[in-house]
Amino acid sequence: xxxxxxxxxxxxxxxxxxxxxxxxxxxxxxxxxxxxxxxxxxxxxxxxxxxxxxxxxxxxxxxxxxxxxxxxxxxxxxxxxxxxxxxxxxxxxxxxxxxxxxxxxxxxxxxxxxxxxxxxxxxxxxxxxxxxxxxxxxxxxxxxxxxxxxxxxxxxxxxxxxxxxxxxxxxxxxxxxxxxxxxxxxxxxxxxxxxxxxxxxxxxxxxxxxxxxxxxxxxxxxxxxxxxxxxxxxxxxxxxxxxxxxxxxxxxxxxxxxxxxxxxxxxxxxxxxxxxxxxxxxxxxxxxxxxxxxxxxxxxxxxxxxxxxxxxxxxxxxxxxxxxxxxxxxxxxxxxxxxxxxxxxxxxxxxxxxxxxxxxxxxxxxxxxxxxxxxxxxxxxxxxxxxxxxxxxxxxxxxxxxxxxxxxxxxxxxxxxxxxxxxxxxxxxxxxxxxxxxxxxxxxxxxxxxxxxxxxxxxxxxxxxxxxxxxxxxx
RNA sequence: GGCGAGUUGGCGGAGUGGUGACGCAGCGGAUUGCAAAUCCGUGUACACGAGUUCGAUUCUCGUACUCGCCUCCA
Numbered sequence: 001x002x003x004x005x006x007x008x009x010x011x012x013x014x015x016x017x018x019x020x021x022x023x024x025x026x027x028x029x030x031x032x033x034x035x036x037x038x039x040x041x042x043x044x045x046x047x048x049x050x051x052x053x054x055x056x057x058x059x060x061x062x063x064x065x066x067x068x069x070x071x072x073x074x075x076x077x078x079x080x081x082x083x084x085x086x087x088x089x090x091x092x093x094x095x096x097x098x099x100x101x102x103x104x105x106x107x108x109x110x111x112x113x114x115x116x117x118x119x120x121x122x123x124x125x126x127x128x129x130x131x132x133x134x135x136x137x138x139x140x141x142x143x144x145x146x147x148x149x150x151x152x153x154x155x156x157x158x159x160x161x162x163x164x165x166x167x168x169x170x171x172x173x174x175x176x177x178x179x180x181x182x183x184x185x186x187x188x189x190x191x192x193x194x195x196x197x198x199x200x201x202x203x204x205x206x207x208x209x210x211x212x213x214x215x216x217x218x219x220x221x222x223x224x225x226x227x228x229x230x231x232x233x234x235x236x237x238x239x240x241x242x243x244x245x246x247x248x249x250x251x252x253x254x255x256x257x258x259x260x261x262x263x264x265x266x267x268x269x270x271x272x273x274x275x276x277x278x279x280x281x282x283x284x285x286x287x288x289x290x291x292x293x294x295x296x297x298x299x300x301x302x303x304x305x306x307x308x309x310x311x312x313x314x315x316x317x318x319x320x321x322x323x324x325x326x327x328x329x330x331x332x333x334x335x336x337x338x339x340x341x342x343x344x345x346x347x348x349x350x351x352x353x354x355x356x357x358x359x360x361x362x363x364x365x366x367x368x369x370x371x372x373x374x375x376x377x378x379x380x381x382x383x384x385x386x387x388x389x390x391x392x393x394x395x396x397x398x399x400x401x402x403x404x405x406x407x408x409x410x411x412x413x414x415x416x417x418x419x420x421x422x423x424x425x426x427x428x429x430x431x432x433x434x435x436x437x438x439x440x441x442x443x444x445x446x447x448x449x450x451x452x453x454x455x456x457x458x459x460x461x462x463x464x465x466x467x468x469x470x471x472x473x474x475x
Numbered sequence: 476g477g478c479g480a481g482u483u484g485g486c487g488g489a490g491u492g493g494u495g496a497c498g499c500a501g502c503g504g505a506u507u508g509c510a511a512a513u514c515c516g517u518g519u520a521c522a523c524g525a526g527u528u529c530g531a532u533u534c535u536c537g538u539a540c541u542c543g544c545c546u547c548c549a
Contacts, residue, residue: 029549030549031549033548038549039548039549041548041549042548042549043549045549046549048549072547075547076547077547168478168545169479170477170478170479170544170545171477171478174477174545175477175478175545176477193547194547216547217547218547238549239548239549240479240480240544240549241543241544241548241549242548242549243479243544244478244544244545245544246547269549270549271480271481271543272542272543272544272548272549273549274542279542280548309487309488309498310487310488311488313480314480314481315480315481315542315543317487319486319487321486321487321499322486322487324499325486325487325498325500328498328499329498329499359490361488361489362489362497364497364498365488365489365496365497365498366497368497368498421508424508425508428508430508430509433508433509434508434509434510437510437511441511446511446512447510447511448511448512448513449510449511450506450507450512455512457512
């Protein structure tokens with residue numbers, strides 16, 4: 001297979017990917033904070049890195065790639081929900097209610113991401129399972145002079161790591177000058193960030209050398225990545241908004257903790273998502289969850305296709321127009337590959353496009369070409385590297401609202417139409433044929449007639465009620 | 476204020492130092508009782524200005540506009 005080139009945020013350039021160990025390619029992606037249902041922005045990195053995971057497995061072998069994606073289950077929004085439930089009379093300790101909330105959120109997340117055709121990672125660590133490692137790492141940072149304790153907090157001293165800011169292209173001085181937030185008085189430098197903070201009675205906490213408390217956000221990924229992958233690994237990914245401060249901080253901690261300047265080889269960041277040209281936000285009313293999108297009847301495969309139509313390093317605009325276009329394309333391809341066995345290997349040109357920094361759009365163009373050439377086996381096999389045209393995501397086209405009982409009725413109408421057309425061909429009067437056709441269309445049926453055949457196919461607007469209102473008439 | 480990204484035909488969206496993909500829509504044709512679907516054909520696009528060059532949409536600089544991050548949002 002051809003080489004894979006990836007854009008590395010660290011070097012700001014596209015590089016040929018060369019794993020540290022071809023028998024154990026390791027990718028860590030920052031996962032969700034599990035406080036609520038995943039919104040459609042959360043789905044972007046999941047889909048992008050799922051495609052990379054599939055591509056790496058294609059190249060290095062399924063058993064030689066490991067993918068880790070964490071669940072951040074320590075968070076004040078989670079605490080707030082748990083506290084609110086307790087106040088409302090829920091049974092259990094605060095810790096139990098926190099766990100209940102994170103468990104249910106994780107289950108939703110996996111369900112929603114699965115519906116979009118994503119594979120589950122090999123490792124899905126939860127922050128709460130790695131508190132000991134985080135405490136140990138924080139202690140080591142203090143011991144080595146990279147962190148300090150102040151007012152019950154443990155803070156990382158950003159001036160102690162000379163490359164701080166290099167990943168996101170910022171300097172401590174510039175950021176300090178432009179800081180818009182009030183600086184906590186106990187910080188030596190305004191950019192210093194929290195490794196550990198104290199918890200009061202109403203907050204979950206763990207014992208530590210600095211008293212009962214909980215970890216800061218950034219330390220978890222450093223601790224979990226090292227535990228699972230060691231001090232050096234291949235790819236670290238996430239949304240662009242994580243580049244600073246999250247990844248910058250994570251890198252600083254890990255690098256001074258023994259990874260030197262060599263923690264993740266490649267840092268990758270996907271651009272953000274917009275909705276109808278605007279930033280998704282609750283106040284604009286264009287904020288919605290993956291669940292809501294699926295609930296509108298949009299197939300997971302269609303949603304996935306929309307995401308993959310835009311290169312991951314460009315802002316992606318979610319529009320209903322794109323959704324409709326994608327659906328049309330997939331209906332066509334699904335019909336084309338139905339009953340066809342996938343080829344043994346994906347198309348070479350397709351892999352070339354995908355290997356060029358995950359040019360999913362370019363790869364889709366190659367799929368269009370394969371479709372036009374009528375090579376269904378190759379189309380199917382290639383598309384599956386994108387997680388499209390898979391068996392898992394199949395079945396939505398027939399689920400357009402038509403129940404199996406409706407099918408009999410549809411066939412009955414087809415018979416009427418056929419009979420009406422046959423007699424009209426003799427009489428020259430097509431009035432009843434046209435009436436049946438428009439009634440069928442009105443019920444959300446696509447009318448396909450050739451000289452020999454009559455087919456009625458339910459589409460997205462299928463309406464069973466109107467189907468049963470169709471009368472045979474005097475035809 | 477600091478840092479960064481982007482600006483391609485009606486829409487979406489790749490890519491390239493030299494006859495400007497691809498998809499959708501549109502238009503023309505085949506087909507059809509008429510349609511739909513399908514097939515064939517079809518497009519005077521690369522924000523603006525300057526520079527480098529035999530030649531720039533592609534490289535450099537500047538301008539305008541849009542967007543993101545700097546607030547534990549992917």
